[in-house]
Amino acid sequence: MAIFNAYVKKMAEYVEGMRGKGRQVREFDCPGDPGKLLEELPVRVGPEASSGIILRGDTFVELGNPDVGSCAFLLWTDNPSLVGDGKITLIGPNIQESEGASLPFGQVLMVRGAGLGKEEHSALEQNQYIADQIEGYMLKSTSERMWGRVSKDAATKGFDFDTLGKALMAIFKTAVPKVQAMEAIFVTSDKEDVRHLDNIAEQVRKISKDITRETWLARGYDILECTLGWDCNTCSDKPVCDEIREVITVRKKKIRKTKTSSNQ
Amino acid sequence: MVDKGLERTIAERDHFEFLLKFLEESPYETSHLLIPLVKANLEHYKDTVRYIEEGKPIIASYFSNAPEIFTAMDIHWYCPVSAAFAGAGANPYLMNDLEGADKLAVSSDICTLLRMAMYYTEAGLLPRPTAIVGMIIPCDGIVALHEASRRSKQWRGIPMFAPDPPYFTDERSIDYFAQELRRMVDFLTEHTGQKLDIGRLREVVEVTNEQYKLWQEINELRRAVPCPFNWGVGGGPFALTQNRWVGDLRGLEWFKAALADSEKLVKAGKGWLENEKIRLLWFDVHPTWFFDLAPWLEEEWKAVIVMDMFSYCPYTLVDTSSEETMFHDLAKRNLMDTTMIRQAVGVADNFASDLVRIVKDYKIDCVVWPAHMGHKDGAASVGIMREICRDLGVPFLSIGIDTFDPRYTTPDEVKNTMSQFFTAMGLG
Numbered sequence: 001m002a003i004f005n006a007y008v009k010k011m012a013e014y015v016e017g018m019r020g021k022g023r024q025v026r027e028f029d030c031p032g033d034p035g036k037l038l039e040e041l042p043v044r045v046g047p048e049a050s051s052g053i054i055l056r057g058d059t060f061v062e063l064g065n066p067d068v069g070s071c072a073f074l075l076w077t078d079n080p081s082l083v084g085d086g087k088i089t090l091i092g093p094n095i096q097e098s099e100g101a102s103l104p105f106g107q108v109l110m111v112r113g114a115g116l117g118k119e120e121h122s123a124l125e126q127n128q129y130i131a132d133q134i135e136g137y138m139l140k141s142t143s144e145r146m147w148g149r150v151s152k153d154a155a156t157k158g159f160d161f162d163t164l165g166k167a168l169m170a171i172f173k174t175a176v177p178k179v180q181a182m183e184a185i186f187v188t189s190d191k192e193d194v195r196h197l198d199n200i201a202e203q204v205r206k207i208s209k210d211i212t213r214e215t216w217l218a219r220g221y222d223i224l225e226c227t228l229g230w231d232c233n234t235c236s237d238k239p240v241c242d243e244i245r246e247v248i249t250v251r252k253k254k255i256r257k258t259k260t261s262s263n264q
Numbered sequence: 265m266v267d268k269g270l271e272r273t274i275a276e277r278d279h280f281e282f283l284l285k286f287l288e289e290s291p292y293e294t295s296h297l298l299i300p301l302v303k304a305n306l307e308h309y310k311d312t313v314r315y316i317e318e319g320k321p322i323i324a325s326y327f328s329n330a331p332e333i334f335t336a337m338d339i340h341w342y343c344p345v346s347a348a349f350a351g352a353g354a355n356p357y358l359m360n361d362l363e364g365a366d367k368l369a370v371s372s373d374i375c376t377l378l379r380m381a382m383y384y385t386e387a388g389l390l391p392r393p394t395a396i397v398g399m400i401i402p403c404d405g406i407v408a409l410h411e412a413s414r415r416s417k418q419w420r421g422i423p424m425f426a427p428d429p430p431y432f433t434d435e436r437s438i439d440y441f442a443q444e445l446r447r448m449v450d451f452l453t454e455h456t457g458q459k460l461d462i463g464r465l466r467e468v469v470e471v472t473n474e475q476y477k478l479w480q481e482i483n484e485l486r487r488a489v490p491c492p493f494n495w496g497v498g499g500g501p502f503a504l505t506q507n508r509w510v511g512d513l514r515g516l517e518w519f520k521a522a523l524a525d526s527e528k529l530v531k532a533g534k535g536w537l538e539n540e541k542i543r544l545l546w547f548d549v550h551p552t553w554f555f556d557l558a559p560w561l562e563e564e565w566k567a568v569i570v571m572d573m574f575s576y577c578p579y580t581l582v583d584t585s586s587e588e589t590m591f592h593d594l595a596k597r598n599l600m601d602t603t604m605i606r607q608a609v610g611v612a613d614n615f616a617s618d619l620v621r622i623v624k625d626y627k628i629d630c631v632v633w634p635a636h637m638g639h640k641d642g643a644a645s646v647g648i649m650r651e652i653c654r655d656l657g658v659p660f661l662s663i664g665i666d667t668f669d670p671r672y673t674t675p676d677e678v679k680n681t682m683s684q685f686f687t688a689m690g691l692g
Contacts, residue, residue: 052487052625055527066477066581131624132487140484141625143578143617212613221648223612 001117003207004075008082008110010200011075011185017196018091023189028088028162030169032181037170042158043135045167046174052132060155061098063148064105069191072107072146073204074128076116083112085181088165092189095150095160106187106194107146109168113178121211123176134167161186269391269418270316272347272357272384277309279351297525300518301500304508308342315340316391321456324390326399327506328602329427330445330594332472335511336465337449337458341397343507344390344413345381348668354555362669370412374405375638376668382412385419392418395455397448398426401599402608405638425451433600433610442588442595466584468511469594475505476579478519483577485526487626490535491543491570492526495550495558498575502603505579535568541692542567545628547619547649548636549574549604553670560679565692570626574603576618608641615645619652629691630659632682636667659689 019025031037038045064070077083093103111124128146129139136154140147150159165184172179187193209224216223232238284302287295315322323341325334334341350357364387365379366372372379384390396419398410410426413419427444430437449460479501486493500522509515544561546569551557561567579601582593600606606614622628631653635643646662653660663681666672686692 051489052627053484053530055530056481057527126620126624129621129624132627138484139625140480141487141576141621142480143621209613216616216648219651221612221651223616223648 001076001078003077003211004204005077005079005082007200007204008075008077008079011108011110014196014200015089015091015185018187018189018193023091023193024093026090026094028090028165030086030088030162030166032085034170034173037166037173041163041166041170043137043154043163043167045134045170048132049135050132050137052138054136054138054149054151058151058153059149060152061095061100061150062102063150063188064146065102066145066147068102069104069194070106070145070147071187071194071197071201072105072128073197073201073208074109074111074124075204076111076113076121076124078112078114078116080112080181083110083181083183085112085183086169087183088162089183089185090161091185091187091193094188095155096158098188099155103188104191104194105146105148106185106197108185108187108197109172110183110185111172111176111179112181113176114180115178118211118215120176120178121208122215124172124179125208125212127172127175130168130171133171134164137164137167161188269388270313272350272389273309273312273316273391276350277306277313280306280309294525297500297518297522300514301503301508304504304515308508311340312342312391321394321458322391323395323397323452323456324393325397328399328401328598328605329397329448330598331506331510332465332468332594333445333449333452333460336468337452337456337460339452339456339458342391342393344384344409345377346507347384347389348377348380349552355552358552358670362671370408373637374408375403375636376666376672377638378405378409380668381409382416385413385416388418390418393422395451396422396424397451398424400426401429402605403638403641423451423455429599429609431609438592438596438599441599442591445591445595445598462587462590465587465590469582469584469590471511471513471516472505473581473584474516475501475519476577476581478516478523479505479577479579482519482523482526483571483575485530486570486575488530488533488535489543489627490533490537490540491568492529492534492536494536494562495546495554495569495572498550498572501577502574506602537562537566537568539566540568541565542686543570543627543629544568545570545619545622545626545631546572546634547622547631548572548634548639548642549667551634551636551665551667551670553675556670556675557678560675561682564679565683565686567686567692570628571622573607576603576622578606578618604639608639612645612648615642616648616652619649620656623653623656623658628658630661630685630689633660633662634667635662635664637665637672638667659685659691661685 015025109128136151136159138149168184169182172182187197213224280302284306287299287302323339324344325341326343348355361380361383365383368379368382368386370379370382396413400407414424425448427441427448430440453459504515504518542565544567550572558569580593580597582597583589600610633646633649650660663678664673665678
């Protein structure tokens with residue numbers, strides 16, 4: 001399905017734009033097989049790999065604090081020419097270079113699979129929030145923003161964005177078997193660079209909402225809007241609204257009358 | 265002679281005065297966290313009495329009307345529904361108040377909290393405010409409460425303003441609500457003579473921003489297994505960000521102390537219960553009779569309320585760089601984030617996405633939607649919540665209670681229902 005294809009292309013332009021601005025852009029390649037991905041990692045990955053908590057004092061680096069900016073979204077496609085497999089792009093400093101820092105954080109995940117469709121959208125979205133699945137990496141339980149921490153222990157073991165990318169690829173490929181290929185882009189360079197991602201994210205979120213709505217509609221629920229379709233003529237509550245309008249009219253007349261008499 | 269409208273306020277003030285003395289004379293492990301909360305309440309009630317007795321302007325308002333603005337304008341305000349939570353514990357007047365509310369010519373299917381507020385107004389149990397800033401979200405019932413206030417003998421003729429909340433949550437809606445907050449400022453100035461100093465607003469908001477961040481941090485610690493806290497931990501943060509000492513550095517100190525204590529517990533791997541068996545999400549506000557139910561859950565089933573609707577804190581942090589950004593973000597926070605408003609005014613997707621995050625992040629074993637009789641908005645989302653819990657493989661229970669009236673479904677009936685649920689689901 002081509003729903004997000006335009007945005008995958010925009011991400012390629014974004015990365016080139018960052019290169020053009022002279023930002024440090026690094027690329028890492030990794031194997032496609034989830035088993036091999038996990039073999040190479042310095043930390044454990046999988047359910048209950050971590051407690052889900054990293055205390056402030058145990059934090060090596062913070063990512064995406066609201067003060068410095070955060071943006072995350074996910075794109076999926078079935079087009080092999082758009083998303084390769086195992087490519088991790090980092091724009092800005094890596095974890096090991098940022099001890100004690102609070103870095104801006106952009107995370108864009110792009111997945112590809114021959115049979116990927118709207119049915120998998122919700123699972124893909126949810127897997128961005130890793131809960132307790134990566135040792136030494138925590139995402140705060142907040143909506144609307146990706147705000148994370150890397151622990152000192154994990155950093156000592158060698159945790160970096162290459163690790164995070166591989167861990168996310170392993171998690172996605174295990175949880176959603178239709179995912180055949182995946183790329184990750186991380187941005188830590190600058191608040192403005194992350195803010196530029198918001199322009200793409202805004203459109204992506206709108207599409208995502210529509211897909212979520214459509215999926216729920218198929219299950220018999222509308223999670224975004226009144227199902228009456230705003231057609232008053234078919235709405236059973238029309239008499240109530242009509243009465244309210246009448247009351248408003250009477251009230252307005254009364255106020256006008258009071259004002260007029262007090263002016264005289 | 266004591267003004268009738270102050271009777272309950274004075275009783276509350278005396279109660280907190282006694283409580284403070286008791287806590288100071290008999291300190292225990294966590295009394296350093298309780299004492300500031302008691303002081304905040306005591307100060308509030310003392311101020312209310314003083315303002316009324318001295319004839320100073322006082323406002324009746326609600327938690328979701330950007331309370332930072334009230335602080336920045338140096339306006340004393342109280343929330344008419346808070347009398348239902350008298351003593352910040354088991355309300356000693358509860359049965360009397362409920363019977364009073366029952367006698368009102370008001371439909372019994374309106375949220376009991378709102379019917380109680382109507383009773384307090386009618387019975388002259390609330391101090392007569394100079395002006396009222398209404399809150400006409402999240403439910404129809406609260407609109408009825410304001411209509412009742414306008415027409416009551418006690419409060420007739422008091423100027424009233426309510427920021428008009430749009431249903432949608434797009435930028436246009438946020439900007440509109442920001443404008444409504446500005447109109448609220450004009451209204452407050454007109455009726456109290458107090459003006460808004462933007463520099464002062466910035467100071468206040470910067471404090472509440474820090475508080476919300478620390479609240480978030482405290483919440484994260486509840487993810488620990490075993491959970492270091494019980495259900496009571498959410499009350500303080502809510503009170504201090506939205507009701508008492510809003511934007512006050514003393515409140516910020518409380519958050520810092522609470523977090524430091526919490527981190528110690530987590531580091532020690534100490535759980536609230538020695539043998540935690542059930543991690544429960546209570547997906548609504550706490551009933552006023554939770555003092556009966558929650559300890560029973562802990563003792564009988566080793567069940568800990570790991571998270572609840574009041575505690576979950578997805579609040580917008582306000583950009584203080586300009587007046588515009590402050591009003592914009594305050595509008596967003598108060599229109600979209602505040603407890604109950606987020607769920608009841610917002611789209612069902614809020615219920616859905618919060619539920620997924622909480623269950624996964626907090627390692628929840630079961631979800632209880634208590635189904636308060638006044639939360640009809642949530643009743644419309646029960647099917648969605650059930651489907652999500654099925655997808656997540658987490659048992660879901662919808663009970664059917666009245667959060668404020670233990671006669672509706674008695675605590676014993678609730679205990680029985682929950683016991684059957686835990687047994688049937690193989691929990692505990």
